[in-house]
Amino acid sequence: MRTDRFEAPDYYQLDELLTEEHKLIRDTVRQYVKRELSPIIEDYAQRATFPSHIIPGLAEVGSFGPALPVEYGCGGLDQISYGLIMQELERCDSGIRSTASVQGSLVMYPIYKYGSEEQRKKYLPKLAKGEWMGCFGLTEPDHGSNPGGMTTNFKDMGDHYLLNGAKMWISNAPFADVAVVWAKNEQGRIRGIIVERGMEGFSTPETHNKWSLRASATGELVFDNVKVPKENLLPNVEGLKGPLGCLDSARYGIAWGAIGAAMDCYDSALKYAMERQQFDRPIAGFQLQQKKLAEMLTEITKMQLLTWRLGVLKNEDRATTAQISMAKRNNVEKALWIAREARQIHGGMGITGEYPIMRHMMNLESVITYEGTHDIHLLITGHDITGISAFR
């Protein structure tokens, strides 16, 4: 394993837009990643195994729900801090960032936002510490971009609910202790319900043979007449806006995370181009390589500006779903493009595990699809501009 020599590009001195605490948080996570994660990530990705031993460390540096209130054991930090943490985790690997995104934005956030005080107190402190891990069940085998068509449902049995159905493509599912599941009640309304491991009829088979997010565990959630206590229903939301609110938070984190993956590819490509000699000089001296590097840095700088502004809006509670869609879509697409360009600069070495490039590229193929596909995000922007939905 190579020493992690990562240096973050900051072409427009955007650090000046951050507070000292933002920088301390970012540098702390970066230092943690360099020391604890970079040395092992390639091996775990190659073996398609989630490095579960890192969970306490991820919790320590504030990866789980950092922007939720201190009274529930969370960080009480602002949205830019949250974004920077996601950026640094994805600089290591999208799979690690996914684990943290799911825990913070898709499990802890709905429990905080839509849960009762008892639910908050029961779950949030343990989730913040990583003592419990969570997953989020929305997507179904036949309902991806159209979650409103879900068939997973629950019936009121008097003293409990009876849950039936199945969810697919669920990050963290194989090891999750709790699942925030979205299902329809007998009136066909979508509600959130907290399912705990060990409930009879609840299983989480792992999805194998992924070529992407290999260091993150993905699985299904299967509910076969699962008896769920009534107090596990999230009382304060009904309808699709529940899960979509969570996705706003997670997609915002992804927009930051993609910068991390892009920066890692760029930094590796720049170093490689400076060191790799062909025709008796560094390949960085050739125009076609400079074009790639210059365009990569231009895109990274634009991504950084976009997310910083979005973070400011989010801190003021003014960021719209459509604005978040635009940032997620743009940043993931550009990160994927940067990974591909970086792969070319690395030549054959770019396909090996000696460099992070191919891992990032394969990861980003998931990131461009999950939490709203690239195409759907475009149509969300289109809808926002015209007022006409192209997919409903």
Added chain:
Amino acid sequence: MKILVCISQVPDTTTKISFTPDGKALNSAGVTFIINPYDELALTKALELKEAAGSGSVTAITVGDASTEPNIRKALAIGADDAVRIDAQPLDAFQVASLIAEYARDKGFDLIFTGRESIDFNGGQVGGMIAELLDWPSVNVINSIVFNGNKATIERDIDGGREVVELETPMVVSAQKELTEPRIPNMRGIMAARTKPLAVLAPSNNELLTEVNTLTLPPAKGGCKFVDPSNVQELVNLLHNEAKII
């Protein structure tokens, strides 16, 4: 166990060094400053000693202007209980040592910890000077330190071996690599650092014993020349005529 840890900030190790036009100081424009890595070891070890003792306090002190505060805040985030900044531009070792010694003199510290040297000017003098000014014993470049009551057992490398010394508090020691692994702040620490006390004190004096005349960069590295192992004559010629070292 009441410990004072001396923190200096230094340019990040990846900094491309340049100097001010008069050649007397580092050009700090665009430079990221970090806690001197040896000082970070000292801080971590101080926290470990406090934790092992079960009680006490760790105070971080720096001599510097307001630009050092992010790094002092980081020391608090890592775990120091409180911090002191003596508001003066650090210009030589005696100035820094005398300011710290004056601060520490009546505070009842058991131990003053420094790094073995700062990685920018590499003077390695401040710890020894503080000890001299306070008339305390000091041990430099230590590999380990264990306390039993007020008695410390310290190991340090010496030429070709290792020395074990025992001494009683108060004392000054300086940290080197083997001592411990630097601690990364955690989120709880970062949050706590917001409200930990950071006192800014006016310098008690500002006496300098040295003055920097000029700073220059080392000569650029030349290319490598390979000499055939059998061609000793050419090697000698090159060393004599080109490298001019024999």
